[in-house]
Amino acid sequence: MEVKRDILWRVYLGYIAVVVVCVVILGKAFYIQQVQGKQWRNLSDSLHQHIEETAAERGTIYSEDGQMLSTSIPQFDVYIDFGAEGLRDKSGVRFRDNVDSLSYCLADLFKDRTTEEYKKLLQSGYKHKNRYFLLKRKISFREYQQMKQFPLVRLGRNKSGFIAEVRSMRLNPYQMLAFRTIGLDRDSSKVGLELTYDSVLSGIKGKRLVRYIGGGVSVPVDEDYQLESENGKDVITTLDVHIQDIAESSLLKMLQNNQAEQGCAIVMEVGTGKIKAIANLGKNDDDTTYSENLNYALRNTEPGSTIKLATLLSVLSEGGTSLSDKVEVGTTGSAYVGVRMVTDHEPAPKPVLTVEECFAHSSNVGMGKIAYKTFASKPGKFLSYLHQLRLDSVTGIDLVGETKPKLPKMKKSNEGLHEMVTMSFGYAIQMSPLQTLTLYNAIANGGKMVKPYLVNSIDNDGVPVKEFSPVVLSESICKPNVVKAAQECMRAVVTEGTAKGIFALSPYTVAGKTGTAHVADGKYKYDDGVYQASFVGYFPAEKPQYSCIVVIRTRPHAFNHFGGGLSGPVFRDIADRLYTLYVKQKTSVKMAKVEKTDSSYYSYTGMKDEMKRMLGTLNVPYSDNTTESGDWAKMYRQADKPVVAALPVNNKQMPALGGMGLKDAIYVCESMGLKVKISGKGKVMAQSITAGQAINKGQQVTIQLN
Numbered sequence: 001m002e003v004k005r006d007i008l009w010r011v012y013l014g015y016i017a018v019v020v021v022c023v024v025i026l027g028k029a030f031y032i033q034q035v036q037g038k039q040w041r042n043l044s045d046s047l048h049q050h051i052e053e054t055a056a057e058r059g060t061i062y063s064e065d066g067q068m069l070s071t072s073i074p075q076f077d078v079y080i081d082f083g084a085e086g087l088r089d090k091s092g093v094r095f096r097d098n099v100d101s102l103s104y105c106l107a108d109l110f111k112d113r114t115t116e117e118y119k120k121l122l123q124s125g126y127k128h129k130n131r132y133f134l135l136k137r138k139i140s141f142r143e144y145q146q147m148k149q150f151p152l153v154r155l156g157r158n159k160s161g162f163i164a165e166v167r168s169m170r171l172n173p174y175q176m177l178a179f180r181t182i183g184l185d186r187d188s189s190k191v192g193l194e195l196t197y198d199s200v201l202s203g204i205k206g207k208r209l210v211r212y213i214g215g216g217v218s219v220p221v222d223e224d225y226q227l228e229s230e231n232g233k234d235v236i237t238t239l240d241v242h243i244q245d246i247a248e249s250s251l252l253k254m255l256q257n258n259q260a261e262q263g264c265a266i267v268m269e270v271g272t273g274k275i276k277a278i279a280n281l282g283k284n285d286d287d288t289t290y291s292e293n294l295n296y297a298l299r300n301t302e303p304g305s306t307i308k309l310a311t312l313l314s315v316l317s318e319g320g321t322s323l324s325d326k327v328e329v330g331t332t333g334s335a336y337v338g339v340r341m342v343t344d345h346e347p348a349p350k351p352v353l354t355v356e357e358c359f360a361h362s363s364n365v366g367m368g369k370i371a372y373k374t375f376a377s378k379p380g381k382f383l384s385y386l387h388q389l390r391l392d393s394v395t396g397i398d399l400v401g402e403t404k405p406k407l408p409k410m411k412k413s414n415e416g417l418h419e420m421v422t423m424s425f426g427y428a429i430q431m432s433p434l435q436t437l438t439l440y441n442a443i444a445n446g447g448k449m450v451k452p453y454l455v456n457s458i459d460n461d462g463v464p465v466k467e468f469s470p471v472v473l474s475e476s477i478c479k480p481n482v483v484k485a486a487q488e489c490m491r492a493v494v495t496e497g498t499a500k501g502i503f504a505l506s507p508y509t510v511a512g513k514t515g516t517a518h519v520a521d522g523k524y525k526y527d528d529g530v531y532q533a534s535f536v537g538y539f540p541a542e543k544p545q546y547s548c549i550v551v552i553r554t555r556p557h558a559f560n561h562f563g564g565g566l567s568g569p570v571f572r573d574i575a576d577r578l579y580t581l582y583v584k585q586k587t588s589v590k591m592a593k594v595e596k597t598d599s600s601y602y603s604y605t606g607m608k609d610e611m612k613r614m615l616g617t618l619n620v621p622y623s624d625n626t627t628e629s630g631d632w633a634k635m636y637r638q639a640d641k642p643v644v645a646a647l648p649v650n651n652k653q654m655p656a657l658g659g660m661g662l663k664d665a666i667y668v669c670e671s672m673g674l675k676v677k678i679s680g681k682g683k684v685m686a687q688s689i690t691a692g693q694a695i696n697k698g699q700q701v702t703i704q705l706n
Contacts, residue, residue: 024501044583056203058168059232061182061193063458064274067241069182069681072196076144079163080133082126086159087115094159095126098152105150105688109143110136132163142677173679178244179292180280181454192295193235196400200458203232205360234459238274243267243578247277247548250573254552255281255290255620258560261530263552264296265570266437267578268542272470273441273450275397296551297404300430305362306534307426308548309439312359312489313368314385315374316482323356323485329365337368338376339417342425345562347515358490358496362514364425371424372417379410379420389477390449391431395438397452397474405431413600426517433551436536441547442474443490444511444538449474449482462681487511491541499535502568508579511544512571514563519553529557533566539575545583548574605659605684608633611644632668634659656691657684657703665703673697680705 048485061070081087087095103118113121123132139147144164147153148631152160172179183192190198211335255263262282266523268275278297281290315321329335333347342365348362355607358366386392386407394402408419408428434452444451451471458466477483490511493499498514515534536549550567560566604611608626611633613624622642626633632647632655649655651672657665665684669676688702689695 016412018603028033028236030311052341056205057434058170059201059203059234061201061237063237063241063244064276065240065242068173068702069174069178069237069239069241070170071679073171073679074141074144075138075169075365076141076169077137077165077167078135078139078144079146079165080085080122080125080135081131081161081163082133083129083131084158085125085573086155087161092126094152094155095122099123099126099193102153103152106147109146110139114286117130119681135162138169140677142675147508157292158273160701174428175673176292177248178239180295181239181278181292183588191401192401193237194285196398197235197455197458201232202237204230215222219556226522233465234462235455236453236459236464238456239267239454240276242581244277244279244579247290247574248279248281250570251279251281251550251552252290253573254566254570255283258552258558258623259555260558260566261553261555262296263550263567263570264433265550266297266434266548267573267574268437268441268442268452268547270441270547271450273438273452274456274470275452278454287539295399295401297433298397298399299549300403300406300432301518301521301532302427302429303431303436303492304426304532304534305364305438306440306513306515306536307423307429307431308359308362308367309443309486309490310386310389310391310423311371312355313478313482313486314382315355316485317385317388317478318374318381321355321370321374323354323489326352326356327358327366327369328352329358329363329369333365335365337367337421339366339414340421342368342421352385356489356492357497360492361515362493362516367425368421369420372421375420376417379412379416382420383410388474389437389439389561390473390516391435395434395452396471398468400455402434403432405429405435411451426515433534433536433549436534437547439477440513440536440538440549442477443483443486443545444547447476447480448472449477485539490537491548494537494541498562498564499568502572506576508539508575508583509541509577510537510539510571511541514568516561516563524556530554531558531561533561533563533569534601535563535567537571538581540583546575546578550574604635605647605657606633606661606664607631608644608646615642615644622667652694654687654689654691654693654695654701657687660684662705669703673699675700677702678705679703 002400057074058070058072060072065070070584079355097120099119102120104115106118107113109116115245120505152161154160157163172182181192183190183196184193194201247267251263251265254260260283264281265279266275267277267278275615280292280294280296282293282296283289284291284293331347331351334340334343344364345362348363349367350696353361353366354361355366355370358370371382383392391405394404398574406429408423410416411419416590419428436447438452441452449472451473453468453471455468457464457468490510490513493513494503494510499512503510513536513538515532517532517534519528519530519532524530531554533554534549534551536542536547538547548571550570552566552570554561554566608631612624614618622644625645627646630646630648632649633644634647635642635644647656649668657668658673660668661683662678666676666678672695674695675698679702682705684703684705686704689699
C-alpha cells in the first residue's frame with residue numbers, strides 16, 4: 001500500500017511540474033507577442049530593410065512648333081497593407097466602419113466588380129492579414145486622385161494601409177509620325193532620339209527605404225525616409241509636325257500606289273541644316289500596310305545617279321573640263337569606257353552630248369568617260385576629292401545609328417580603274433540618303449556644308465539649359481565657279497533632262513537630280529529587278545530655303561522604277577505644299593511702315609469679371625460686348641483695341657475651351673459633370689468634344705494644352 005502511494009505521489013508531482021512548465025511557456029509566449037511584440041517586429045523590420053532606387057519622370061520630346069512627340073503619363077499600382085497598425089487598432093473598428101462605403105466607391109469608379117464583390121475581396125485580405133495586397137493595377141492619374149478621396153483611403157497610408165506605386169508609360173501622341181526618329185523607350189530596346197538623349201531624358205533616380213515581406217515583396221517604410229528623384233529634361237527638336245505629316249503622307253501614297261518595298265523622305269533647312277522632317281516607311285509582314293520600322297535615311301545603299309554630282313564636282317575642280325565640252329556617248333545606250341562596258345538605263349537623246357547634258361540626261365556612259373579622262377592616270381585623286389566633299393565620313397547628325405559610307409580602294413591597276421569608273425555613276429560606293437542630301441544641300445548653300453541636326457535645345461521646366469546652333473562642316477567644299485556650274489547642271493535636269501515635266505507650271509523653280517540604281521543587297525541580287533529610285537534637290541532654285549531627298553525601293557520587276565517617275569512626284573508634292581505654307585509667305589512679305597500700335601493677334605478665355613478687373617487695374621481701354629448674364633468671356637484684339645465678348649456656356653452643350661488656362665477649363669468642364677483628361681502644358685489648344693456638341697453627365701473630354 002505504501003509502495004502504491006509512493007508511486008502515485010511521484011506521478012502527481014511529475015504532472016504538476018509539466019503543467020507548471022507549460023503555463024510558464026505559454027505565459028512567456030503571450031508576453032513576447034503582446035507586450036514585446038512591437039519591439040521584436042521593429043527589430044525584424046530593421047534586419048530586412050533596404051535602400052532601393054526610384055525612377056525619375058522621363059522628359060518630353062517636343063517638335064520645334066511646340067507639339068509633344070513623346071511624353072510620359074503616370075500610372076499607379078494600388079496595394080493595401082492589411083497588417084497596418086492603424087487599420088487593425090481597436091480590433092479593426094476603422095476597417096469595419098468604412099468597408100461598405102469604400103466597396104461602393106471602388107465599384108462605382110472602376111465598374112469591374114459589384115459592391116458586394118469588392119467587399120468580399122477586402123474582407124478576405126483583412127482576414128488573412130495580407131501585407132501587400134494588390135487592389136488595382138495601372139490606374140490613371142485621374143482615377144488615383146479620385147481614389148484618394150474615398151472613405152478610409154483619405155485617412156492616409158498609416159491608418160488605411162493603402163500604398164500607391166507610381167510608374168510611367170511612354171506615349172507618342174502622334175503615334176507613327178516620325179516614330180523611328182523619335183524612337184522607342186523600352187527597357188531593352190531604345191532607338192532614335194530616345195536612345196541618343198537617354199541620359200538627358202532619364203533624369204536622376206531617387207532613393208527610398210523599403211522593408212521586405214513574404215515572397216520577396218518590398219514595402220515602402222515611410223515617406224520621410226525618401227530622397228526624391230530629379231525629373232528628366234525635355235528635348236526640343238527641329239522637327240515640324242506639319243512638314244513631317246506632309247512628307248510622310250506623300251511618301252506613303254506613292255508606296256501604296258506602286259506596292260513598293262520601302263522608302264524615306266528627308267526635308268532639311270538649307271541655311272541651318274535643321275531636319276524639318278524625316279519619314280521612314282517599310283512594308284509590314286502583311287505585305288499591304290506600311291509603318292516606321294527602320295531608319296532607312298541613315299542606312300547605306302548604292303546611291304545610283306545621285307552620286308554624279310560628286311563626280312561632276314571632282315572633274316570640274318581638277319580642271320581641264322568645262323560644261324560645254326563634247327562627250328561621245330553613241331546611240332546604242334552602251335559603250336566601252338576604259339576597262340569596262342557601261343550601260344545607260346535609256347539611250348541618250350543624241351550621240352554627242354555636252355558635259356552639262358550628260359549630267360542632265362543622267363548618262364552613265366558620259367559621266368564614266370568624263371571621270372576616266374580626268375582620273376585614269378591618278379584614280380587616287382578621285383578619292384581625295386570625295387574626301388574633300390566629306391563623302392567618306394558620317395554627317396555627325398545627333399542620332400544613334402548613322403552608318404559610315406563605304407568607298408573602294410583606288411589601286412593603280414585595272415581593278416582600281418574599274419572601281420573608279422563604276423563609282424562615277426553610283427555603284428561600288430555605299431552611302432546613306434542623309435549623306436547624299438547633305439552634299440546637295442551644300443550646293444544649295446553656295447558651297448557651305450552644314451551638319452544636319454535634330455535638336456534645338458535641352459529644356460528644364462521650360463528654361464533652356466543647353467542650346468544647339470548650326471555647325472559648319474566646311475566653309476567651301478569647292479571653288480565658287482564649280483558650285484555655280486553644278487547649280488546650272490541641276491537646273492538643266494529639271495528643265496530639259498530626266499526630271500523634265502515633273503515641275504511643269506510650278507510657281508517656283510527647282511534644282512535637283514534623279515537617280516535609278518539596281519539593288520543588290522540582303523536577299524536581292526542585280527538580276528532580281530529591284531530598283532532604288534531617288535530624287536534629291538532644293539527649292540526655290542534662285543534662293544533655296546529647303547532641300548529634300550526622296551528614296552524609294554521598288555518591288556521586284558516593278559514597271560514604274562525610275563527616279564523621275566517614282567521619287568520625283570513625291571518631291572513635287574512635298575515642295576508644292578511647303579511652298580504654299582511657308583516659302584510663299586516669306587518671299588511675298590513687303591516692308592511695312594513701322595507703326596506705334598501693336599499689330600499682334602491674341603485671344604484669351606476666362607472669367608468675365610476677372611478680365612474686366614485686370615484691364616481696369618492696368619488702365620487698358622477696351623470694348624465691352626458682354627451681357628449681364630453669363631460668367632465667361634473671350635478677349636481678343638480688334639482694331640488695335642481689346643474686345644471682351646460674352647462666351648455662352650450651358651450644361652447641355654460643349655463650350656469652346658480654346659485659350660483657357662487649365663484651372664478655368666477644369667472648372668467649366670467639371671461643373672457641367674464632365675470627366676477631364678489632360679495632356680500638355682499651358683493653355684487649351686484642342687478639345688476632343690467639338691464646341692456646340694451635345695454632352696452627357698459623366699462623359700469624358702480630353703483637352704490638349706500647348
